Amino acid sequence: xxxxxxxxxxxxxxxxxxxxxxxxxxxxxxxxxxxxxxxxxxxxxxxxxxxxxxxxxxxxxxxxxxxxxxxxxxxxxxxxxxxxxxxxxxxxxxxxxxxxxxxxxxxxxxxxxxxxxxxxxxxxxxxxxxxxxxxxxxxxxxxxxxxxxxxxxxxxxxxxxxxxxxxxxxxxxxxxxxxxxxxxxxxxxxxxxxxxxxxxxxxxxxxxxxxxxxxxxxxxxxxxxxxxxxxxxxxxxxxxxxxxxxxxxxxxxxxxxxxxxxxxxxxxxxxxxxxxxxxxxxxxxxxxxxxxxxxxxxxxxxxxxxxxxxxxxxxxxxxxxxxxxxxxxxxxxxxxxxxxxxxxxxxxxxxxxxxxxxxxxxxxxxxxxxxxxxxxxxxxxxxxxxxxxxxxxxxxxxxxxxxxxxxxxxxxxxxxxxxxxxxxxxxxxxxxxxxxxxxxxxxxxxxxxxxxxxxxxxxxxxxxxxxx
Numbered sequence: 007x008x009x010x011x012x013x014x015x016x017x018x019x020x021x022x023x024x025x026x027x028x029x030x031x032x033x034x035x036x037x038x039x040x041x042x043x044x045x046x047x048x049x050x051x052x053x054x055x056x057x058x059x060x061x062x063x064x065x066x067x068x069x070x071x072x073x074x075x076x077x078x079x080x081x082x083x084x085x086x087x088x089x090x091x092x093x094x095x096x097x098x099x100x101x102x103x104x105x106x107x108x109x110x111x112x113x114x115x116x117x118x119x120x121x122x123x124x125x126x127x128x129x130x131x132x133x134x135x136x137x138x139x140x141x142x143x144x145x146x147x148x149x150x151x152x153x154x155x156x157x158x159x160x161x162x163x164x165x166x167x168x169x170x171x172x173x174x175x176x177x178x179x180x181x182x183x184x185x186x187x188x189x190x191x192x193x194x195x196x197x198x199x200x201x202x203x204x205x206x207x208x209x210x211x212x213x214x215x216x217x218x219x220x221x222x223x224x225x226x227x228x229x230x231x232x233x234x235x236x237x238x239x240x241x242x243x244x245x246x247x248x249x250x251x252x253x254x255x256x257x258x259x260x261x262x263x264x265x266x267x268x269x270x271x272x273x274x275x276x277x278x279x280x281x282x283x284x285x286x287x288x289x290x291x292x293x294x295x296x297x298x299x300x301x302x303x304x305x306x307x308x309x310x311x312x313x314x315x316x317x318x319x320x321x322x323x324x325x326x327x328x329x330x331x332x333x334x335x336x337x338x339x340x341x342x343x344x345x346x347x348x349x350x351x352x353x354x355x356x357x358x359x360x361x362x363x364x365x366x367x368x369x370x371x372x373x374x375x376x377x378x379x380x381x382x383x384x385x386x387x388x389x390x391x392x393x394x395x396x397x398x399x400x401x402x403x404x405x406x407x408x409x410x411x412x413x414x415x416x417x418x419x420x421x422x423x424x425x426x427x428x429x430x431x432x433x434x435x436x437x438x439x440x441x442x443x444x445x446x447x448x449x450x451x452x453x454x455x456x457x458x459x460x461x462x463x464x465x466x467x468x469x470x471x472x473x474x
Contacts, residue, residue, distance in 0.1 A: 025157065036164060039077050039078050042078065042100075042101055044080070045115060062188065062191045067186045071185075086194060086200065087196040094118070101126075102129075102130075103130040104129070106131065107408050107409040112143075116144045120143070129147065132405070141170055145168050148172050149174070151174070155174045180233075180236075181233060209261070234268070251280035269291075273301060277304040298340035303344075307346065313334065313350050313370075349378040352367050353382050354428075355413070364431070372445065377445065377446065377449065378458070429473065434468065437464075438462065
């Protein structure tokens, strides 16, 4: 992985044929195991991206798990307070994962390690999208997931024959995915900063194809999934490790429900375990009450749903075909009827947005009592069709501000000034005390209440200039 999402776009690589057996023989011949330092950089954004508790970085844990079988691995997560050393003399390989919003930080670390003559690997969504740019700051770019090029990469590291780009010829099945070794994160002196939610993965990819999303651009239209027994085995492992049944999992899948038969079979089995879970999910099948019913019965606390907009023209423009406005309230009702809370994502700044967009969103949230609304500004990410379309209109290419909370371009039907004014007003209105009580009245007193009151404190301080 070295990628925030765990998949790859498969294109031919002239040498992707190193067998596991030959790699094992080569590794056994090592006189000294090379030392890796794997790094999760902190973002530079001024917004609340890496504040408070943070999720365990499943992508980097998987890199450490894979590398740890052949090399000595040290794990650093800057978001928890770990410090990246200035002196890399104790390491042979510096492996850094990067999203767009922390690319500048990742590049600075890479440049420093290169100056000290280290092997530097850069991976993640941003280096995959802009591998030519990333190649200026590393020895090698890992394109997409590391599993599918691991034998070749590990072999070259041992031999010292590095290539500039490692890109898989074909995707490996998820049966080859090792169970992540969470000790790399949990043994950190700052592990208390991690959320209690345990990240887990059942599927990879999303074939929907929203034009603003990085997933289909980087990973193609492929969709892979693990055998259900493997997912359940991993859950049982964590139950035994923690000594309790009620373990809280967070699925990292891009679209776990894309194959409804697989999804419902997995949930039926999970219902027997007594776990709790949340996930990102497409609206494709949520209008069917039986899907929400099995989700609730299997322990689902919260679904994260990209409603994106209440404007049908916008949904059509961004290829959000799964979102049908006539189903929105039905979807919400089905989930609420099964005691599942909703984290609803809403985006603003599209060309078809007007003043009415904000009022329509406010009305929908309040009428449907969405527990945790999340608001963002449209951000064309490098590598997406939307970025190519909007590039001439972008205000800047400061990657630190590509966090979905900064104003990137002026829409056609509303001024930038008015956009930000309405954006701030909507957040203040949704998260003022009276609105929170209206949305949350009668709902279980849990962490979602806490998040709402934290957002109340945060939004009271907001000003339009924060988003420039």
